Amino acid sequence: MPPVVEHVELDKKPQKPRLGGGGPGKIPHRWGFGGGDDGDYGHHEDFVSRRDRLRRYRVAMVITIVSVTALFVGVTTVYFLRGTHGPWDPVEKTYLENWQPVILPYRILIINTVVLLLSSITLELGRRGLLKKSEFVSMGIRPPKLQTEFPWIAITALLGFAFLAGQIIVWHSLRAQGLYLASQNPNSFFFYLLTGLHAIHLSGGLLALLISLFGSWLKLRFDSQQIAVDVTGWYWHFMGVLWLYIFVLLRFAM
Amino acid sequence: MGTTKPTAQGLLRRYVFTTDHKVVGLQYFFLSLAAVLVGTFLSLLMRIHLVWPQAAIPFLGQIKPENYLAYLTIHGTLMVFFVLSTVPQNGFGTYLLPLQLGASEMALPRLSMAGFWITLLSFFVLIAAFFAPGGASLAGWTQYPPLSAVPSAGPGQGTGTDLWLVSIGLFCVASVLSSINFITTTLKMRTRGMTLMRMPLTCWTWFVAAILILLAFSILLAAVIMLLLDRNAGTNFFVPANLLISGHAVDHQGGSPLLWQHLFWFFGHPEVYIAILPGMGVTSHLLSVFSRKPVFGYKAMVGAILAIGFLGFMVWGHHMFVSGMNPYAGFAFSSLTTAIAVPSAIKVFNWLGTLWGGRFRFTTPMLFSIGFVSLFITGGLTGPILAQPALDAYLHDTYFVVAHFHLIMAMAGLFAVFAATYFWFPKMFGRMMNSTLGSAHFWVTFFGAYAIFMPMHLLGIAGHPRRYSELTGVQYVAAMAPLQQFITAAAIITICGQLLFLINFFWSMFKGAAAGANPWECTTLEWTLPSPPPREGFGNQSPLVYQGAYEYSVPGASKDFLMQDSTATPQ
Numbered sequence A: 001m002p003p004v005v006e007h008v009e010l011d012k013k014p015q016k017p018r019l020g021g022g023g024p025g026k027i028p029h030r031w032g033f034g035g036g037d038d039g040d041y042g043h044h045e046d047f048v049s050r051r052d053r054l055r056r057y058r059v060a061m062v063i064t065i066v067s068v069t070a071l072f073v074g075v076t077t078v079y080f081l082r083g084t085h086g087p088w089d090p091v092e093k094t095y096l097e098n099w100q101p102v103i104l105p106y107r108i109l110i111i112n113t114v115v116l117l118l119s120s121i122t123l124e125l126g127r128r129g130l131l132k133k134s135e136f137v138s139m140g141i142r143p144p145k146l147q148t149e150f151p152w153i154a155i156t157a158l159l160g161f162a163f164l165a166g167q168i169i170v171w172h173s174l175r176a177q178g179l180y181l182a183s184q185n186p187n188s189f190f191f192y193l194l195t196g197l198h199a200i201h202l203s204g205g206l207l208a209l210l211i212s213l214f215g216s217w218l219k220l221r222f223d224s225q226q227i228a229v230d231v232t233g234w235y236w237h238f239m240g241v242l243w244l245y246i247f248v249l250l251r252f253a254m
Numbered sequence B: 001m002g003t004t005k006p007t008a009q010g011l012l013r014r015y016v017f018t019t020d021h022k023v024v025g026l027q028y029f030f031l032s033l034a035a036v037l038v039g040t041f042l043s044l045l046m047r048i049h050l051v052w053p054q055a056a057i058p059f060l061g062q063i064k065p066e067n068y069l070a071y072l073t074i075h076g077t078l079m080v081f082f083v084l085s086t087v088p089q090n091g092f093g094t095y096l097l098p099l100q101l102g103a104s105e106m107a108l109p110r111l112s113m114a115g116f117w118i119t120l121l122s123f124f125v126l127i128a129a130f131f132a133p134g135g136a137s138l139a140g141w142t143q144y145p146p147l148s149a150v151p152s153a154g155p156g157q158g159t160g161t162d163l164w165l166v167s168i169g170l171f172c173v174a175s176v177l178s179s180i181n182f183i184t185t186t187l188k189m190r191t192r193g194m195t196l197m198r199m200p201l202t203c204w205t206w207f208v209a210a211i212l213i214l215l216a217f218s219i220l221l222a223a224v225i226m227l228l229l230d231r232n233a234g235t236n237f238f239v240p241a242n243l244l245i246s247g248h249a250v251d252h253q254g255g256s257p258l259l260w261q262h263l264f265w266f267f268g269h270p271e272v273y274i275a276i277l278p279g280m281g282v283t284s285h286l287l288s289v290f291s292r293k294p295v296f297g298y299k300a301m302v303g304a305i306l307a308i309g310f311l312g313f314m315v316w317g318h319h320m321f322v323s324g325m326n327p328y329a330g331f332a333f334s335s336l337t338t339a340i341a342v343p344s345a346i347k348v349f350n351w352l353g354t355l356w357g358g359r360f361r362f363t364t365p366m367l368f369s370i371g372f373v374s375l376f377i378t379g380g381l382t383g384p385i386l387a388q389p390a391l392d393a394y395l396h397d398t399y400f401v402v403a404h405f406h407l408i409m410a411m412a413g414l415f416a417v418f419a420a421t422y423f424w425f426p427k428m429f430g431r432m433m434n435s436t437l438g439s440a441h442f443w444v445t446f447f448g449a450y451a452i453f454m455p456m457h458l459l460g461i462a463g464h465p466r467r468y469s470e471l472t473g474v475q476y477v478a479a480m481a482p483l484q485q486f487i488t489a490a491a492i493i494t495i496c497g498q499l500l501f502l503i504n505f506f507w508s509m510f511k512g513a514a515a516g517a518n519p520w521e522c523t524t525l526e527w528t529l530p531s532p533p534p535r536e537g538f539g540n541q542s543p544l545v546y547q548g549a550y551e552y553s554v555p556g557a558s559k560d561f562l563m564q565d566s567t568a569t570p571q
C-alpha cells in the first residue's frame, strides 16, 4: 500500500474526486459566497470582517424580501380567485356576484405614493454616504464628520410617518363611503388587507430606521448602524416597489 | 471566565437568553421533547377512547366527543409543527449546521434566539387553548373552514380556535426567521475549502428545507391572517353563503372554503417534506458513517434533495382530489405526485447502495437509520396508491391515509430524530448513551411502529373513516373492534418502551461513559472539536477543508477515514 503523504502543499493540483462528494485537493478560491471566520469574534474594525458582516446581512435581507413577497403572492392569489367569479350558493343554485367596484381616493393615494418614492431617494442618499464613510473608517481613516448622513435618515423616517398618516386618511375616506373591513364586498376587505399588511411591514422598516438613528444612544457601533441603514435601505426600496404593485393591482382589478 | 463565580445575569445570558447556537439548538430540542410527551399522552387518550369509549380517565373523567377532537387537533399540531418541523431542523440544525460548515456561529445569532423564544411563546399559546372556555379547537391540524371559521360551530371553535390560529401565526414567523438564518449561514458562513459539494448531506437537507420553510410558512401566515380576520373582523374570505349552523344562518356571505384548502395544502405538502428532509440527510450521513463507505451517489443525492424540494410545491392538489376539483386538474396533480416518487426512489436506491458491501457497525444510531429506510419504503409505497384520484376517492379520509402518513412522516421522521440523538449525544453532552438500552429501545419501537400502523391500512381499506371519536351503531365498523384493540395494545406497549429512551437519555447525561472528541470515527468538522464543544466553537482558528464529507475506507490512507480538514492526499 502506498504511504499517505501528509501535509502536501495547498496548491497542488486537485486529485480526481472520489465518491464521497467533492474530492480532496487544494482550497478553491472563493468568489462572493462563503467566507472566513464569523465577524463577531474577530476585530470589529477589521476591514474584511466588516465587509463580511455587511454581505451577510444583505443576503439575509434578500431572503427576507423573498419571504415577504411570498406572503403577498399568497394574498394576491386569493384576491384573483375570489374576483374571477363569485362563490357557489348551494341554496340559490347560482354563482354569487358580490364583487362591487370601489371608488378609490386617488388624490391622497397619489400623494402617498410620491411621499414614499421620495423617501426612497432620501434614504438612498443617506445609505450611500454612510457606506462610503464606513469603508474609510474600516481602513483606519476617520472622516472629520462621521454622521452627517443622519439627517437624511431622519427625513426618511418623517416621510415614512407621513405615508402612514396618509394611509390612515385613505382608510377614513373609504369608511366615509361605507366601505369597511367587515364587509360582504371582497373589494372592500381586500383593500384593507393589502394596504394594512403593507403598512405593518413598512412600520417594521420604520422601526429599524429609528433604531439606527438613535443607535448611538443604544450603544450601537458605527458600523452596525451603517449596516442597519444599508439593509433597511434595500427593504425600504422593496416596500416602495410593493406599494406600486399594490396600487396598480387595486387600480386595475377593482 | 476562569475562576470568578458566574453572576446570575451571566448565567441567564449563557443558558437562557443566549445567542449561542449550541444552547439554542438544545433549547429547541427540549421544547420538542416536551411537545412530544404531551402529544404522545394525547394519542394514548385517543387510543384508549377508541376501544373503551365509556372508560373514565383519572382526573379527566369520561372523554366526550369534543374532547376527543380537541386531543386530535392538538396531537396533530404538536407533532407536525412542534416536533417534526422543530427538532430535526431547528434543534439539530441550529446546533450542528455552523459546526459542520466550520463556523462558530449562525450568520445572525440574535435571530436564532428570537426564533426560539417566539416558538416557545407559540407553544404556550397552543397549550393554553385547553384551558380556554370550550377547550381546544376541534378542526384538526388542517383547520378547514367553515368549521374553523365560525365560532358557533362547536365548543372549541371559539377562543380555542383563535388561540390555535395565533399560535400557528407565531410559529410561522419564528420558522421564517430561523429559515432566513439557515439560508444565510449556508451561503455565507462556510469556512475556506467548504465548497457546496463538500458539505455533508445533512447541511444540504437543512438548506433545502429552509428554503421550503421560507416560502411555505409565508403562505400559511397569509392564510392564517385571513382566517383570523374572517373570524374576528367580519371579512368573507373562506365562509360560504347561506351557511346554516344548528339551524341558524351565519351572516357571512360568499367566501370559499376551498381557497383555504388550496392555501393550506400549498403550505402543507412542502411542510411534510420540511419534516422529512432533515431526516433524510441524517440517514444518508449515518449510513455512510456506520458502513464505513462513502455515500453512494453524492451528487445524485443532492440532485434528489433539490428535485424533491422543487416538485414538493407542485403537488398540493393531491390532498384535494375529492373536493370537486376539475378532473383535468386532478390528473395533473396525480401525474406530478407520481413524479415525486422518482427522486424519493433515487434516495432509497442510494441508501441501499451505501449499505451494499459495507463494513457495518451496528450501533444504536445505525439501527435507527436502517429503521428509517424500512419505514420510509413501507410508508412510501402507499403514496402512489393514494395519488390515483380513483383510488383516493375511496381511501380519502380513511385510516389508510393515517397509516400512510404516520409511517412515512411520523415514524420515519421520529426514527431519524432518535438516530440523530443517539449519534450526536456524545458531542452535545460529552458522554455516550448506553447501547444495550439503545438497541432494546430500537427493537421495541421498530416492531411497535409496524404493529400500530400496518393494521390501519386494513381499517382504511375496510372503510373506517378517520377523525371520528365514536361510530356507534355502524355495523361494519363494529366488526373492526378487535383490530382496534390490537392497535391500542401495541400503542400502549410502544409508548411504555419509550421510557427506555428517556431513562437512557437522562441517565447518560450524568453517568454515561465519557466520549472522546470523535467516538464514531466520523469525518465532519464538528468532531474535530472537543465534546462538548467550547462556547467559542472554533474560535479564531476556523478550520480549512481539504476533503469531501464522506471519505471512508480511502485506499492507501493510514486510517479508514479522512477528516474533512485532513491534508492527506492518498495516492
Ligand code: HEM
Residues within 6 Å of the ligand: B142, B272, B273, B275, B276, B318, B319, B337, B338, B340, B341, B344, B380, B381, B382, B383, B384, B385, B386, B387, B388, B392, B395, B396, B397, B401, B404, B405, B408, B409, B410
Ligand atoms: C412517494 C411519495 C408520496 C406520495 C405519492 C404521496 C401521496 C399522498 C396522497 C395522495 C395523500 C392524500 C391522501 C388523502 O388525503 O386522501 C397523502 C397524504 C399525506 N402524506 Fe403523502 N405521499 C408521498 C410521500 C409522503 C411523504 C414523504 C410524507 C411526509 C414525510 C407524506 C406525508 C403525508 C401526510 C402527512 C398526509 C396526510 C395529511 C392529512 O390529510 O392530514 N407523504 N400522501
Ligand SMILES: [Cu+2]
Residues within 6 Å of the ligand: B268, B269, B272, B315, B316, B318, B319
Ligand atoms: Cu402531500
